[in-house]
Amino acid sequence: MTAADPGAPGALADRGDPDPYPNYAWLRENAPVSELYLPHRDGTTWLVTSYDLARACLTDRRLSNDDRNATGEAAPFGTGQWDPARGLLDLDRPEHSRLRGLVVGAFSAGAVERMRPMMTRVVEEAIDAFAGQGACDLVPAFSLPVPVAIIHEILGIPGHIRESPARCLDLFYKAGLTDPIDTAALADLLGYVKHLAEYKRAHPGDDVSGHLIRGLETGELRDHDELAAMILSVLGAGHLTSVQFLGAAIFRLLQHPAQLAAILEGEFSWAGAINEILRYDSPVQATAYRHVTEDMELGGVSLARGDSMLISLAAANRDPSRFDDPDEFRVDRPVQSNLGFGYGAHLCLGAQLARLEGEIALDILFRRLDGLTLSIPFDEVVWTYGPMLRGPRTLPVVFSGTTT
Numbered sequence: 001m002t003a004a005d006p007g008a009p010g011a012l013a014d015r016g017d018p019d020p021y022p023n024y025a026w027l028r029e030n031a032p033v034s035e036l037y038l039p040h041r042d043g044t045t046w047l048v049t050s051y052d053l054a055r056a057c058l059t060d061r062r063l064s065n066d067d068r069n070a071t072g073e074a075a076p077f078g079t080g081q082w083d084p085a086r087g088l089l090d091l092d093r094p095e096h097s098r099l100r101g102l103v104v105g106a107f108s109a110g111a112v113e114r115m116r117p118m119m120t121r122v123v124e125e126a127i128d129a130f131a132g133q134g135a136c137d138l139v140p141a142f143s144l145p146v147p148v149a150i151i152h153e154i155l156g157i158p159g160h161i162r163e164s165p166a167r168c169l170d171l172f173y174k175a176g177l178t179d180p181i182d183t184a185a186l187a188d189l190l191g192y193v194k195h196l197a198e199y200k201r202a203h204p205g206d207d208v209s210g211h212l213i214r215g216l217e218t219g220e221l222r223d224h225d226e227l228a229a230m231i232l233s234v235l236g237a238g239h240l241t242s243v244q245f246l247g248a249a250i251f252r253l254l255q256h257p258a259q260l261a262a263i264l265e266g267e268f269s270w271a272g273a274i275n276e277i278l279r280y281d282s283p284v285q286a287t288a289y290r291h292v293t294e295d296m297e298l299g300g301v302s303l304a305r306g307d308s309m310l311i312s313l314a315a316a317n318r319d320p321s322r323f324d325d326p327d328e329f330r331v332d333r334p335v336q337s338n339l340g341f342g343y344g345a346h347l348c349l350g351a352q353l354a355r356l357e358g359e360i361a362l363d364i365l366f367r368r369l370d371g372l373t374l375s376i377p378f379d380e381v382v383w384t385y386g387p388m389l390r391g392p393r394t395l396p397v398v399f400s401g402t403t404t
């Protein structure tokens, strides 16, 4: 296989590929900087798959997140429908630092710890809703609604004006992560987020939206479009990713019951388990597009100004030059940072939140549901797979009872 084959990772959008990792391994070994075949995108796009090159790219100032530096087709949020308001992942410094600085404190370890009671309540309520049934699909019942509810709570968006979790995920996915993007979904999504921003201006609170609205008053946010772009960034990044993460975590821990038991008995930590899930099943498979701002060499390959790039965090996180036995799932691995939350200036803003949310959700789920097992063979679970995100599409389970 070559990277230009339709079977290469970048061409798999929406195909429901069960296991992209053999492709990643081939590319990492044979062409760690390889040209991607992307039928709906003009210009040249590269895929980076080795750990060292991926990490180096994530701090390379010659690579820009701003699609105005690309010769190829503009990224979704630069389509002119909502220009020039861009979210965090669409900007470089100094604009990126100005906007990130507005919200970074709201996602610090201390701030996130204060969200613990809210997160616990959301998780308990989600389980209460299906606890009496003895069977359910844990994606629509748990791994989807929990992160969607938590990120809306953090933004101070009350239940009565929220989209349903499934529609919320669908809109963000179709508007931002499919190739080509669904312009009707993009218009709906922008309408939804503008509505939320207007609601929050009329009903300000001591929440992340309130923080941002104060930024409008102090001049740190330029205008209402920028406010909506920030809400869009946090709302989207805060659930698209965690939905995949929770689904992958439940799948892997059910598949490795001895490791799960050791975690619940306190022999292994949730922190270690969460790190290993991020590494082994990287929910964000590849970063947002980067764009080359000057001709450069990377891994012996010449990249031209205006070329675009995807950095495969998933491939990097299974690189044998960085991780021993990378294809083995082991929650007791020695602590070693991986690229599951990215690296550099765009390192995940919600990393602390995602870790605590994961720990609370998984701990309560596995303690409350007795005899929890998957009701289909593990290899029949279909995983969603675009170039960017990956997680199980369904998780049908049975359980014998619940503990309150």
Ligand code: HEM
Pocket (backbone or CB within 6 Å): 088, 089, 090, 100, 107, 151, 233, 234, 237, 238, 239, 241, 242, 245, 278, 282, 283, 284, 286, 287, 288, 289, 313, 339, 340, 341, 342, 343, 345, 346, 347, 348, 349, 350, 351, 353, 354
């Ligand atoms: C396990 C769940 C999560 C994973 C795996 C994850 C992963 C990532 C990754 C890899 C990036 C960098 C992308 C790039 O460089 O192109 C990122 C950025 C980001 N994440 Fe997360 N994320 C998760 C949860 C969250 C949550 C809960 C929030 C809520 C606030 C969040 C907010 C963000 C934001 C706003 C950015 C953009 C940061 C910037 O550009 O400065 N993420 N995330």
